[in-house]
Amino acid sequence: MSVESPAHAAAHGAVGHEPSQPHGNGHGLVAHQFEDAPQQREAALLGMWSFLATEVLFFGGLITAYVVYRWKAPVQVAVASHHLNVALGCINTCVLLVSSFLVALAVAEAHRGNARKVVQLLIGTIVLGVAFLGIKAVEWTADYHEGLIPFAANWQIPSHDLEILAQRGIDADQFGLYKLFWVLYFFMTGLHGIHVLVGLGVFAVVAALVWQRRRSKNFANLVEVTGLYWHFVDIVWVFLYPLLYLIDRHGPGH
Amino acid sequence: MVHSADAHEPHIIPFRTNLAVFIALMVLLFVTVGVAYLDLGPLGLPVALAIATIKAALILLYFMHIRYASRLQWIFSSAAFLWLGIMILITMSDYLSRGWLNVDGK
Incomplete structure (x- = not known):
């Protein structure tokens, strides 16, 4: 909009170009490029969703x-696939689901402006994220x-x-396709692990x-967009766990 | 999709809703592990993927607030999965149809 409405101009006039001044709308601060708090929130969320779209295709490859x-x-x-530890994978899925639950609660508390609870919930999430990577390290060590x-x-x-x-009548020249499972397994779980690690740093x-x-x-917006990223990392694991660990329990390999 | 009556107020999901979604996710996790130990033959893969998709939908709709989000966010979030679907569909249509023409090397 090139021309601001008089009411709007008046609202901005008190703030000037100083983004660290409160807007007085109950939502904290509005940066000067935004009309109001809802627009700022929408922009933050759309930005994170755009990034997550690229992430979906990153893992999608x-x-x-x-x-x-x-x-x-x-x-x-x-x-x-039969070598993977279903129990440890299940525990790790629980760990990530609990962490996502804590993040969902943290986002709700952030909208209520309850900083102490947000920080407590985020610390809980970080502890669970470290536990996830620890269990993953135990699995990778066993694989080694x-x-x-x-x-x-x-x-x-x-x-x-x-x-x-x-x-099963697999020729020796097809044994390389056995190795490919482990290449894909370490790339998929490794890329996911890197995302968990990044999430831990961002949450800190x-x-x-x-x-x-x-x-x-x-x-509130800060916690909400970071929360979106963490839930995305959770969704990736929700698919990796059955694809890698679960669906061949009855295939050859017993 | 449900739009909050006042689009200017961010919808705060009540604790009970978050708890219910979390419990549903845990139940679905144990269902998918349990089902993996039943011999469903060729149905094993679709059942596992269906459960994973329901879990992902719960996370997207509630934990990621899509149920309460603007239509623009709804489009942004589904676009990613649409494109993933296109990638898998076209890739597999190539692999699956290669033998159909009975041409050597195709």
């Missing part, structure tokens, strides 16, 4: 690769000791798996900012 691979080599997927990390010095297809592949910064702004209460 790997998911598409997995779909093609699974279609091409169902036996190799099933045999390799089984020689299941592709291109590691001790990589080898377990002899039991070689027998099953041979029984957000918790500090919320505490810093506890008097101005200008933190």
Whole structure:
């Protein structure tokens, strides 16, 4: 809008170009490029959703690769998938779901302007995120000791798996597709793990900012957009867990 | 989609709703793990994906507030999944139809 309405101009006049002055609308502060608090919130949310759209396709590339691979080599997927620890995967899913629940509560408290509760809930989330990565590290270490990390010095297809592949009539030149499961597994869980790690760092910064702004209460949008990112990371895991751990429990590999 | 009567007030999801969604997510997690140990044959994959999709929808609608969000946010958030669908659909239509022409190398 090139011409401001008189009422609007008057509202802005008191604020000038100083973004750290309250707008007096009960929503904390409005940066000078925005008309009002709802527009500022909408812009923040749309910005995060745009980023998340690119993230969906970032993980989507790997998911598409997995779909093609699974279609091409169902036996190799099933045999390799059998090494994953369903119980640890389940515990980790619980950990992430609880953390998402805490973040949902933190967003509600942020809208109520309750800085202390937001910080407590975010610290809880960070603790759970660290637990997730810890459990993931235990799994990856076990994979390493089984020689299941592709291109590691001790990589080898377990002899039991070689027998099953041979029984199922898989030629030796198709054994590379067994290795591909582990390449995809470490890329998918690794990329997800990096996102968890980034989320932990961002939450630490957000918790500090919320505490810093506890008097101005200008933190609702900050907490909400960070929350969107964390829930997205949760959704990715909601799909990775069944795809990688669960759906081949009855396939060859017992 | 439900629009809050006053679009200027951010909708604060009550604790009870968040708790109900969380409990539903946990129940669905244990259902999907339990179902994985039943031999459903070719149905195993679609059932697991259906449960995962319901879980993702609950997270999107409630934890990510899409149920209470503007139509523009609704479009932004579905566009990503639409494009993912296009990517998988076109990729697989290529792989699945390659043998149909009986041409060597195709």
